[in-house]
Amino acid sequence: MRRVIIIGGGAAGMMAAIKAAENNSSVLLLEKTNHLGKKLSITGKGRCNITNAADIPEIIKNIPGNGKFLNSVLRAFDSSDVIIFFESIGVKTKIERGRRVFPLSDNAHEVVNALINKMTELGVEIRTNTRVTDILVKAGRVIGVEVGNKAGNKFENADAVILTTGGASYPATGSTGDGFKIAQKLGHTVTEILPALVPLETEENFVKDLQGLSLRNVKVTLLSDDKRIADEFGEMLFTHFGVSGPVILTLSRKAAFLLNEGKTVELSINLKPALTPEQLEARVLRDFEKFKRK
Numbered sequence: 036m037r038r039v040i041i042i043g044g045g046a047a048g049m050m051a052a053i054k055a056a057e058n059n060s061s062v063l064l065l066e067k068t069n070h071l072g073k074k075l076s077i078t079g080k081g082r083c084n085i086t087n088a089a090d091i092p093e094i095i096k097n098i099p100g101n102g103k104f105l106n107s108v109l110r111a112f113d114s115s116d117v118i119i120f121f122e123s124i125g126v127k128t129k130i131e132r133g134r135r136v137f138p139l140s141d142n143a144h145e146v147v148n149a150l151i152n153k154m155t156e157l158g159v160e161i162r163t164n165t166r167v168t169d170i171l172v173k174a175g176r177v178i179g180v181e182v183g184n185k186a187g188n189k190f191e192n193a194d195a196v197i198l199t200t201g202g203a204s205y206p207a208t209g210s211t212g213d214g215f216k217i218a219q220k221l222g223h224t225v226t227e228i229l230p231a232l233v234p235l236e237t238e239e240n241f242v243k244d245l246q247g248l249s250l251r252n253v254k255v256t257l258l259s260d261d262k263r264i265a266d267e268f269g270e271m272l273f274t275h276f277g278v279s280g281p282v283i284l285t286l287s288r289k290a291a292f293l294l295n296e297g298k299t300v301e302l303s304i305n306l307k308p309a310l311t312p313e314q315l316e317a318r319v320l321r322d323f324e325k326f327k328r329k
């Protein structure tokens with residue numbers, strides 16, 4: 036029987052464990068924190084947006100950067116396979132606005148528990164509070180992992196090791212970027228890690244006075260050195276530190292890249308993008324007339 040060691044018990048690690056065990060491997064899952072799927076439990080505001088029922092070309096179109104890179108992965112296991120898989124382990128799903136797929140229970144914990152139950156049913160050995168520090172290589176072949184802070188604590192005789200330690204966001208959930216260091220040590224190239232899908236802090240103080248104000252149907256333009264970089268249309272809101280909301284989260288990836296290159300970044304908000312300047316002027320004059328006593 037093939038022996039597979041999986042490093043990290045998040046979404047990817049648990050899925051890999053189930054698939055390896057279903058393919059008759061003996062599986063050992065090692066998780067650094069005291070609980071599996073900590074990040075998964077907070078996804079989708081606690082509801083877990085499992086997948087999107089869009090077709091593959093549309094999903095690829097919506098992935099920033101090199102979306103085509105994921106083509107073969109998505110063809111092997113697309114969103115309908117995801118839905119069928121979760122239904123098969125007892126998670127009933129529903130499709131909401133924008134073809135977003137959620138568990139019927141609106142509870143991310145149900146998703147985590149279903150994955151844990153399936154692993155248990157398949158006999159996956161799970162060890163929490165076990166931090167992998169290195170992947171062991173012998174004669175050019177991966178043979179196991181080293182755990183804990185003391186050298187010498189090892190799990191060997193592995194036919195395969197799967198590295199699923201997540202990214203570097205929300206470190207409190209366990210994903211502190213260990214995997215990047217481990218992969219780098221094995222000779223992989225690791226690009227610089229930058230934030231994405233995050234709110235933005237602003238320098239201007241007036242923004243803080245607007246905290247709590249949310250705007251709908253606005254157009255936000257990201258500018259750098261006075262050049263238009265990207266536009267997004269939709270909702271945004273002001274916070275005590277800056278700006279947030281769907282439009283800002285989408286723009287944040289590009290802002291982070293520019294800031295990292297030492298460039299300046301500005302946001303311009305068009306509050307009435309659907310109106311021409313003439314229509315806007317007429318609207319403002321009409322409002323002044325209508326609300327002249329306010």
Ligand SMILES: Cc1cc2nc3c(=O)[nH]c(=O)nc-3n(C[C@H](O)[C@H](O)[C@H](O)COP(=O)(O)OP(=O)(O)OC[C@H]3O[C@@H](n4cnc5c(N)ncnc54)[C@H](O)[C@@H]3O)c2cc1C
Pocket residue numbers: 042043044045046047048065066067068071072073074075077078079080083084085086165166167168199200201202204205208209210211212213214
């Ligand atoms: C607030 C928030 C909301 C989100 N909402 C959604 C959503 O609704 N839908 C969606 O599809 N995605 C969502 N995401 C993204 C999604 O959570 C991640 O893409 C997903 O969790 C990645 O899975 P992963 O298994 O690669 O990594 P993780 O889930 O981060 O799991 C990595 C695991 O590896 C463990 N680990 C790390 N280092 C070691 C080590 N050295 N040894 C042993 N174990 C280690 C960690 O403790 C962790 O348990 C959201 C993310 C956040 C932060």
